[in-house]
Amino acid sequence: DVKVTQSSRYLVKRTGEKVFLECVQDMDHENMFWYRQDPGLGLRLIYFSYDVKMKEKGDIPEGYSVSREKKERFSLILESASTNQTSMYLCASSSTQKQWTGAGDTQYFGPGTRLTVL
Amino acid sequence: EDQVTQSPEALRLQEGESSSLNCSYTVSGLRGLFWYRQDPGKGPEFLFTLYSAGEEKEKERLKATLTKKESFLHITAPKPEDSATYLCAVQAYLNYGGSQGNLIFGKGTKLSVKP
Numbered sequence: 001d002v003k004v005t006q007s008s009r010y011l012v013k014r015t016g017e018k019v020f021l022e023c024v025q026d027m028d029h030e031n032m033f034w035y036r037q038d039p040g041l042g043l044r045l046i047y048f049s050y051d052v053k054m055k056e057k058g059d060i061p062e063g064y065s066v067s068r069e070k071k072e073r074f075s076l077i078l079e080s081a082s083t084n085q086t087s088m089y090l091c092a093s094s095s096t097q098k099q100w101t102g103a104g105d106t107q108y109f110g111p112g113t114r115l116t117v118l
Numbered sequence: 119e120d121q122v123t124q125s126p127e128a129l130r131l132q133e134g135e136s137s138s139l140n141c142s143y144t145v146s147g148l149r150g151l152f153w154y155r156q157d158p159g160k161g162p163e164f165l166f167t168l169y170s171a172g173e174e175k176e177k178e179r180l181k182a183t184l185t186k187k188e189s190f191l192h193i194t195a196p197k198p199e200d201s202a203t204y205l206c207a208v209q210a211y212l213n214y215g216g217s218q219g220n221l222i223f224g225k226g227t228k229l230s231v232k233p
Contacts, residue, residue: 004161033220040225041225042223042224042225042226043162043205043223045220048220058220088159090161090162092161105149105150105209105221106150106152106164106167107152107164107207107221108164109154109161109162109163109164110161111160111161112159112160112161114159
């Protein structure tokens with residue numbers, strides 16, 4: 001079974017703090033993703049990575065950074081937490097299938113981290 | 119622009135009352151359409167992947183179908199434990215633009231099944 005784990009289920013931080021969210025997958029997937037999920041807005045992509053030390057901005061990267069030093073680990077960093085970053089954060093991973101196979105890249109999600117910034 | 123629209127936003131059913139959830143999509147080249155189930159406070163759980171129009175997949179009381187414009191998730195004789203939010207997502211082919219590996223998600227349908 002694919003397993004994606006996240007470092008914390010619940011986290012409470014103060015405005016201005018630096019926050020680290022960690023994600024680890026055990027399926028040797030090349031691709032890893034960070035999303036946030038808010039009521040009425042759905043899942044929004046923050047950053048993603050297709051290989052070690054590579055990263056690309058998603059739809060809402062402002063206020064966030066990421067790090068991928070090892071293939072199995074993808075970290076999301078809130079440089080200076082703000083109250084509008086209170087949200088559910090979800091990590092996902094996938095393996096890139098060859099396009100000619102017609103197979104899409106299924107993403108597998110972790111359990112999520114509910115972050116509250118006071 | 120690639121997009122995914124799910125309807126209805128919320129659906130209330132009585133136990134045993136079959137129904138369908140809709141996922142309409144616009145994408146230049148469909149590489150895959152994905153269905154997920156999400157329980158409150160948890161991460162989405164993968165259900166199905168569909169690749170080509172006419173394809174169908176089943177799992178217990180759930181059956182997913184795909185046409186060139188939409189997908190349906192049919193729920194037959196639902197039980198209270200089927201209550202969850204169901205998410206639909208699409209992935210486009212690289213040649214048609216969009217980022218490699220990225221999924222475009224709909225906002226989900228919240229299903230409630232009453233005993």
